[in-house]
Amino acid sequence: MTRIAFVLMATALLAGCAGFEHKPDPHYAASYPEPTAPVPAVPSGSIYQAAYQPGATLYLFEDVKPRRVGDVLTVVLDEETSASKAAKTGTDKKNSTDISNPTLLGSPVEFSTPGFLPLASHSGNGLGTSLEADRSFSGSGNASQSNRLSGSVTVTVAQVLANGNLVIRGEKWLKLNQGEEYVQISGIVRPADIRPNNTVLSTQVADARIAYTGKGAINDANVMGWLARFFSSALFPF
Numbered sequence: 001m002t003r004i005a006f007v008l009m010a011t012a013l014l015a016g017c018a019g020f021e022h023k024p025d026p027h028y029a030a031s032y033p034e035p036t037a038p039v040p041a042v043p044s045g046s047i048y049q050a051a052y053q054p055g056a057t058l059y060l061f062e063d064v065k066p067r068r069v070g071d072v073l074t075v076v077l078d079e080e081t082s083a084s085k086a087a088k089t090g091t092d093k094k095n096s097t098d099i100s101n102p103t104l105l106g107s108p109v110e111f112s113t114p115g116f117l118p119l120a121s122h123s124g125n126g127l128g129t130s131l132e133a134d135r136s137f138s139g140s141g142n143a144s145q146s147n148r149l150s151g152s153v154t155v156t157v158a159q160v161l162a163n164g165n166l167v168i169r170g171e172k173w174l175k176l177n178q179g180e181e182y183v184q185i186s187g188i189v190r191p192a193d194i195r196p197n198n199t200v201l202s203t204q205v206a207d208a209r210i211a212y213t214g215k216g217a218i219n220d221a222n223v224m225g226w227l228a229r230f231f232s233s234a235l236f237p238f
Contacts, residue, residue, distance in 0.1 A: 028171040028184045031158040033070030065194050066166060071157045073168055074199045075185055079149040079210065088140040097131040149212060152199070153183050165190055168205070181214040 066073045155170025169186035187205035194200050202208060 095133040
């Protein structure tokens with residue numbers, strides 16, 4: 001029984017390790033050119049050929065930029081964000097109320113009979129009293145955040161919009177000795193923003209979706225355990 005339990009445990013561990021294999025996200029999958037039927041070449045005796053041959057188009061007077069589905073474009077990541085917020089609140093309230101002893105037929109009302117009222121003494125028990133209340137509250141908060149992301153990701157054109165803008169998407173997978181890292185990006189690029197070296201800044205990508213995640217020992221060490229997250233959640237009343 002011990003050997004069987006050991007074999008089952010080893011099998012479960014191996015299956016768990018196999019589950020860490022990266023599976024491409026279909027939302028960032030590469031796009032490939034649409035297949036076209038081959039057009040027979042018709043020799044015309046001139047340099048210009050009317051029939052389009054995939055991969056044979058040559059632009060003599062303009063930069064080679066992506067313009068069709070499946071073309072490649074490099075996005076230069078240059079993201080930097082910084083935010084800071086501070087708040088301070090203080091309240092103070094103080095109330096004081098005096099109620100004088102009423103008079104009845106020109107004489108102050110007194111209860112001098114012991115036992116008639118629970119707190120009555122032998123004399124001087126009037127209805128006059130005073131109330132005081134003092135409340136204060138003070139609170140402060142401070143938050144700051146700074147992020148920096150640099151590098152480059154080469155993506156493909158997934159769609160060409162009616163106005164000529166390009167919908168791009170792609171991901172980069174880096175498998176290092178201590179884990180795996182993924183950079184995913186999608187968005188809309190204007191052809192005029194593409195530089196002569198076929199690159200575009202990430203700050204010029206509209207509707208940008210940029211994700212940087214990872215797996216492995218180093219990433220797991222920076223993640224809070226599920227039990228600690230439970231006690232740190234807003235649902236925990238203490």
